[in-house]
Amino acid sequence: MESSRISLRPFRLTDVDDILLWVGDDRVTRTIRWDTLTTKEEALSFIKEVCIPQPWYLSICIDDRSIGFLWVIHPAMSDCLHEKVNEAVDIGYAIAVEYWGKGIATKALKMAIPQVFNDFPQIVKIIAYAVLENKASHRVLEKAGFHYERSLTLYGDFKEYGNKVVLVVYNLLSTNI
Secondary structure, eight states, X not given: XXXXXXXXXXXXXXXXXXXXXXXXXXXXXXXXXXXXXXXXXXXXXXXXXXXXXXXXXXEEEETTEEEEEEEEEOTTTSOOSSSOTTTEEEEEEEEOGGGTTTTHHHHHHHHHHHHHHHHOTTOOEEEEEEETTOHHHHHHHHHTTOEEEEEEEEEXXXXXXXXXXXXXXXXXXXXXX
């Protein structure tokens, strides 16, 4: 994939049909925290209520068409999984199945990383989580410069994983970019 065709931008209401293609796919949503959306109304609500209000909920685009989602969560914005409130942000991504394995998620992360450190100058690291079984996501993070930190077992209701999920925690320090 030619990297000049890949961009990150805020979501638009006009993205609804493109978004429904990937937020409506269980293969995409099975390893992330939100449920699969099945209707145009749900996708529109997702854009309006979840994506647009957050400046760091970005659409991963190819030729300006939404094919994925990249999000950055600062602890002041929500309940991140780490403890050091002012030192780290969480980053995550989801991408349409047809674009898996093409380097797009890695490129999107590499595009976002410098801007994250610029927009949040107080942070010293970016943290990413991948489900243990999602080896492709591990590779994406490693190719984007992230390093293994630890494994973390969480208990609760985790879709197809049942009441327990093992996450692999990766980080990228500001001194490493």
